[in-house]
Amino acid sequence: MTTIKDVAEKAGVTVTTVSRVLNNRGYISERTREKVRLVMEELQYQPNEIARSLTRKRSMVLGMIIPTIAHPFFSEMANAIENYASGFGYKLLICNSRMEQSKEKEYIDMLKSNRVDGVIMGSHTLDVQEYINLQRPIVTFDRRIADIPYISSDNYQGGQLAAQLFISKGCKKVAIISGDLSLDLLSNLRTQGFIETLKQHQIEPIVFQLGSDSFDRSTYDVLITELIEQHQGLDGIFASSDIVAMTVIKAAAARGISIPQQLKLIGYDDISFAELANPAITTIRQPIEAMSKLAVDLLDKLAQGEQVELENTLPVTLVERDTT
Amino acid sequence: MTTIKDVAEKAGVTVTTVSRVLNNRGYISERTREKVRLVMEELQYQPNEIARSLTRKRSMVLGMIIPTIAHPFFSEMANAIENYASGFGYKLLICNSRMEQSKEKEYIDMLKSNRVDGVIMGSHTLDVQEYINLQRPIVTFDRRIADIPYISSDNYQGGQLAAQLFISKGCKKVAIISGDLSLDLLSNLRTQGFIETLKQHQIEPIVFQLGSDSFDRSTYDVLITELIEQHQGLDGIFASSDIVAMTVIKAAAARGISIPQQLKLIGYDDISFAELANPAITTIRQPIEAMSKLAVDLLDKLAQGEQVELENTLPVTLVERDTT
DNA sequence: TTATATATGTCAACCGCTTGACATGTCAAT
């Protein structure tokens, strides 16, 4: 590959000069600048970013550790992050932890070794200490860890909104399908908001926990079928994600339960499939785009040594479609 | 950050020795090895991979350029690729071209500058030459470009399978919703296989092209509604992707057309949502996992300077569910 | 005329690690 030296020689200048046009610093006449640019073109010169990263001590790479990019919520988020971050010149490294501690640890070390400029944590199986040892800008999604800035949507509000909708529709016997409540995740506030709001209206919801392995869809249907069969007469289900909601739709259809007539259903996330589902899912929309931008902005600020807000909670909105 | 020098000093050896235990080369006594390892632990030493990449001339990074990671087909593929590639020690850089030439070009240059060890191209808006200029291992999906190895599923066979299923179900008036046939994509062979097979049975399918911007879902419903209304009495639709199929389901439901009774529907890809849809979609399954592995294997071989097969077509399978 | 901004060059250290060349020393086997 052609190096800066090759360019310098061919252009009849020194590497310092070439470096100057490359980085726009120091004095350079338009003449020289053009000459150098031309040679770069001719030689198809691409500066070696690895070498640059080494000296600059900035890799311009962001790492994102998530359970799996195959999950639409994460893939939509990764998409938004990459789109926005690329505007800053950042690249995005994807790491699928598969919710395994060992993988998560490996990735953290890897990102550290690769001197990424920031880490976005969307998978949280490790102890607090491991994250802190990262020693570089980091933000988490939906989990509060020590002094690490976190981003989340207003889960409590999400629960409230869902509850209020059920109430306004006159539901009497409702259930919430939650994630693993024993995990220290902010998303569990949804359940809290949901329950508390319903209680104010003298309704005691059934709480149904989906295992901790909640990114594994294969067990969903069995569990959800179980829920529906054990609790006849349910007239409202608040699912912890749109994917779970889709499974509920299928389970209901299989039993001849009509949605929304007999059973009302609310999802969570508003991934693009929520609208595509049949019937289209009423859901609590997380502001994925805004959360993604915020993540990048925070990391960028942290990288510049700026202080940032630790708690970043964005509002959710109810998107009513055809399941309520 | 602690460097190899710090480790060497603290362990009372030279950097050469530390480098030796790091890379497992040369003679090293178990004693020294342990001593060095211990110091690494204590100092929380993480070798700077950027520096290593610079000398080794291998970044251990793979780049993947796709229209958008938000599309389930690509996110599932990225997931499979990342999972498999991480076993080789490769990291995955995601690039969303959004089907824009300028972005695609930028990413190609970026990957070149970052000296990635391989590129997976799933977005093809540029001229052949641009890809060749990349000068490093590259594989493409679903497009044949000069001497670049490509991977694709057997699209023609996919079209055949769909056609045969319609025939066996006794469909008489069928349509295919294809992508942009003017693009030089192997996926267009689906249409060919479909049409040719049907013609052998004296059926002339209606071919309906979805614009080239086929990763933009927003226009789907209007177009598909149009198709259904303009061609009353359709009893079979072969959609170019499961997502399109989901839109067909909705459009049909909105018009009271029952699937599969009145209209049979076959999707393509078998993304995980195909099964989750209501009704579950009968589809042509692309072997995403196998294709992904193959991509990594090919790149890895190319990186080692080995020769690889240029044409890599993997068989598809029909997965019959509830829409046929 | 003098001061100052502009334009370029030379030189060399540095980023953190790898690696080849070569020297030296230990220890066990012959």
Added chain:
DNA sequence: ATTGACATGTCAAGCGGTTGACATATATAA
């Protein structure tokens, strides 16, 4: 006593760029 495998060290160049220090030359403004 000799040989050779093993263990470690020293030295230094190289990967491709960046950057500060300093020198010099020209052009322009005061």
